[in-house]
Amino acid sequence: MDAQPGRSVTSKVLALLDAFTPASPALTLSELARRAELPLPTASRRVAELVAWGALERGDDGRYRIGLRLWEVGSLAPRGLGLRELALPTLEDLYEVTHENVQLAVRQDVELVFIERIAGRHAVPVLTRVGGRFALHATGVGLVLLAYAPAEVQEQVLAAPLERYTPLTITDPGRLRRGLAEVRRTGYAISDRQVTMDALSVAAPIYGPEGAVVAAISLVVAQHRADPVALAPLVQAAGRTISRSLGTSYGSRRSAG
Amino acid sequence: MDAQPGRSVTSKVLALLDAFTPASPALTLSELARRAELPLPTASRRVAELVAWGALERGDDGRYRIGLRLWEVGSLAPRGLGLRELALPTLEDLYEVTHENVQLAVRQDVELVFIERIAGRHAVPVLTRVGGRFALHATGVGLVLLAYAPAEVQEQVLAAPLERYTPLTITDPGRLRRGLAEVRRTGYAISDRQVTMDALSVAAPIYGPEGAVVAAISLVVAQHRADPVALAPLVQAAGRTISRSLGTSYGSRRSAG
DNA sequence: CACGGCCTTTCACTGAGTGAAATAGACGCT
DNA sequence: AGCGTCTATTTCACTCAGTGAAAGGCCGTG
Incomplete structure (x- = not known):
């Protein structure tokens, strides 16, 4: 890493979730990486884990959206x-x-x-x-x-x-x-x-x-x-x-x- | 770690979120650690990051609950x-x-x-x-x-x-x-x-x-x-x-x- | 079939995350 | 006050999970 040597993994995961806004509820991997200020390979790895858990879902169009599992957990707030x-x-x-x-x-x-x-x-x-x-x-x-x-x-x-x-x-x-x-x-x-x-x-x-x-x-x-x-x-x-x-x-x- | 040498950090964070269910929407740190099968210091560290971001909130009773920020993101599903x-x-x-x-x-x-x-x-x-x-x-x-x-x-x-x-x-x-x-x-x-x-x-x-x-x-x-x-x-x-x-x-x- | 956009995987390196133990609070009891 | 218990945080040295760079798929498209 260059500018930010040593951002915690957790903060990277949360930055990926932060990338989703009402104005942009569906994002490609590269858009996600850019918004979360992460190198593409890293974004790819973290996103894969989030998808496996259900926090994100990949649509037929290849873009990622917030997954139902996250909505479910969020509904407990x-x-x-x-x-x-x-x-x-x-x-x-x-x-x-x-x-x-x-x-x-x-x-x-x-x-x-x-x-x-x-x-x-x-x-x-x-x-x-x-x-x-x-x-x-x-x-x-x-x-x-x-x-x-x-x-x-x-x-x-x-x-x-x-x-x-x-x-x-x-x-x-x-x-x-x-x-x-x-x-x-x-x-x-x-x-x-x-x-x-x-x-x-x-x-x-x-x-x-x-x-x-x-x-x-x-x-x-x-x-x-x-x-x-x-x-x-x-x-x-x-x-x-x-x-x-x-x-x-x-x-x-x-x-x- | 003993049984699972090398669980990814992301999976630990998600396991902490998983600990919250409709039946148990408020948990102490030690309950969280037990449910997520994490050692207490690790849970403490991850939870602190989640609280800083707003994914969790700490109530006056010291127990943790799902935070509004997570509900907000989840509502984008x-x-x-x-x-x-x-x-x-x-x-x-x-x-x-x-x-x-x-x-x-x-x-x-x-x-x-x-x-x-x-x-x-x-x-x-x-x-x-x-x-x-x-x-x-x-x-x-x-x-x-x-x-x-x-x-x-x-x-x-x-x-x-x-x-x-x-x-x-x-x-x-x-x-x-x-x-x-x-x-x-x-x-x-x-x-x-x-x-x-x-x-x-x-x-x-x-x-x-x-x-x-x-x-x-x-x-x-x-x-x-x-x-x-x-x-x-x-x-x-x-x-x-x-x-x-x-x-x-x-x-x-x-x-x- | 070469090109470009987009994503994933490989590989060797390194620092973020780790456990164990010490420390710090908070609370109740005597 | 003094002690015991329970719970959470911090310290410290170690090491493995996560990393960047580069190479490798996998499409469409000209």
Whole structure:
């Protein structure tokens, strides 16, 4: 090796998995090698082992995809399907009442990950994808997760440039900081056309058994429909219901590093 | 090492992931080491790397769980959430019409894996779990997936002892073989109290773009309700609808090894 | 049939990973 | 406090798993 003498084998294996993204779920061996910054023979060897185990699958087109075995193991993540399954009945209730998009998300470092989405066919189309990531400073769920995040996470987000998605996106750290205080005061967050000009969202926190915010739930509605403040109690109630069900069966965990 | 001088590092990492099962989603380091058949220091080292990447998370109780990052990567599996998302609208339609449990499953080797389940609160409780595995010879989805599996998979299942779940479970290879032929002839499968005495299921195949069966859909109803044969066309129609949506966007893949 | 793209295998070398033992915590008991 | 137990991490010298370079398949294609 030249630039990196002595990267651990484990990190190479994980780098290969990292190469797969929602934008590129199928890759050839050479693409994999390039993205993982590995020489081709090494990539070939590691990939062969991953395929043998079922972490990757090789399609008829010769490209590699994430394998079902890995999906299976991943589904054991308590903040993944575990949280999803506990929250699902409540998400469905909220959908039944409103017939709008319902989203469930958790924070991972300085981003959020969408765990579940219930999207009525008549509701506003949203850009998100289950399993996908997004910045914390624009969406309703993001604002909630950020507002209740540890101080060092907030500072990290506030210190970095805040990407602008629409003219209404908050990109000023000071304004964002005041917005977060407001979220903590009211117990809900409203993102009004800060992600797309078509939609606004109302989000509320979900608490784990230890009292920390572990997830957020939101309702995404078309920009012209309904008063978001009027919807907040509904979303908050759903958040509380889920919090309660977590209290009984959801295992404890540390906030994501 | 004693028994296995020279297991590859990759296989050790994967063995650690393998240690997590639906029955044991949280493990201490020593439990992990024992299940993966690794000496404790080695397990400690590999686990530390997995935690750093996000494949595992350490809870407040000191036990390790599957991390969100792994769930995220796993959600990219085309036969996992990918298939799920394409099928979901149709599954919901089927649920709206019947208000019974709807299940979606794919075959992985000689077992099936449940990808999604829509369970009305008033429907029969089922034993399965999204992300969970089950044998192929008893459930409706299993019979469909087995009936259309490659010959070598069928022979492998028929050669092994068929586990009995209820007095009605088919455990005779000859009878199972005739049952599979019947499934192929009619295009649907009925499992009548072969998993539990409370429920029966009606299942139909889902075809990929190449014409191979890639998944199966089923309706699980209480044993005393409705004629299963009468439900078959409904389930088959849903299967065809999903097959059609796969035709357009579902990437090609080989059958699981 | 020579060429080029793409992947796998061979071979000798070497440093990442190893086991054994020492060390460091965490907790309970007296 | 002092000791025992259980569990996890670190140290250290050794060695085998993983490595790069090059050669070898295996296609399609001109």
